[in-house]
Amino acid sequence: MGIIVGDSPDKITFGNETDFAELSISDLITLKYWAFAGTKSPGEVSVPGLNIEVDPNVGSADYATLIYLPGTSTSPSAPDPRLPNAWQQYDASAVGSKWYATGATGILINCTLASPCSFDQLKAALPDAVITLSLGFRMDTAFIGAIDGLQVNNTIYDFGPLGARKTAVEPQPVV
Template sequence: MGTFRGRRFGLIISAAALALATPLVTYADTPSQRSAAGEAALPGIIPASRWGVIGRNTLGSPSAVLREGPYGRTEATAFAATQPPPYGRGSLGIIVGSGTEKIAWGNETLYADKPLSSIKKLKYWVFAGMDSLTGVSLPNITIEADPNVGSAEYTSLVYLPNTSTSPSAPSEPRPNVWQQYDASADNGKWWATGSTGGTITCTQASPCSFRQLKEKLPQAVISLSLGISKGRDNAFVGAVDGLQVNHTVYDFEFNGVRTRSVR
């Protein structure tokens, strides 16, 4: 066993001691977690990069930080939080104040120039760390795109988890528990910002499904980003994990974003 000597102070540290001092990081991938995620994870976890806060779409001083947990309470009478994040041990923690704050967190590289029509599956998991969901708008999926319809060259395509219904959203949305939202499923609600929404009749007041959105934007191309957003409305404290795009799940862990292949 080797040793390391600090010349200035004469400190001697054994390699064994260094090993003990180094945190052991593991990634759980148990059958129960895979079952909770609703997809069978295939072997292989590959680090992913270029995920982070999208500064040009962020206002105020919100927070989006990769973290461990949070753990949910699946039973109303249980004191201990035992439900793990749907993948691994971590997630993307989000804190946004009410009124003027908003945040966007995602990837500005991977999906640029890809046709909107190429996105077949789009899911994610949400944890609302609040006492009640009354009056709370949950984080959404936002796609920045060139609609190639009408005169606009830019629009944001926004999923509305609060007004979506089963099978797109949980039949009973609950706080302090991990729940999955399938933005690509029937009864999902989407709208397009700017003049595009009116052109294709998919507005915030009259949203359409993801299938209808793609039918109305057959030549749309993802232009700038795909990620998670929380808008300027009410305060939110919670987390997001397991963003699935087609057969790739982006597993948000406290020390980075990892990809998992799913069927």
């Protein structure tokens, strides 16, 4: 799926509100995608992150967005080095991932933009959270590139000109 985002305040969010509704965050094991950042300099490489809109089921908050930060995540969650004009995989569920929760939820679980946590820490802090609206991509800085091959557990979403095609993959053994 090609993405073009102009200079601020331009932004894009693309998500799916049907396949993931009511999926428990604790049931998310694999969360990966491929990104192509069309740019001229490695210093300019930035890619879309993931947003997951949830009912956190913690404290009094009934809504939060969980946000994956590919720009501050480290290997093996994000490639090292990040290369321009190349497809690279981001594993938002891997060690080295950086996430935060918005609003009161982030403060309550000590997982904020100022102090992000790993995917495992996020899941442990929100054991009863469920996806309420969408799981999607977010880009709020200038970007020309593409994303593809979103893997959520054992399903890969391949983006093409006629929409997203779902493909089942064999479960990976838990190590």
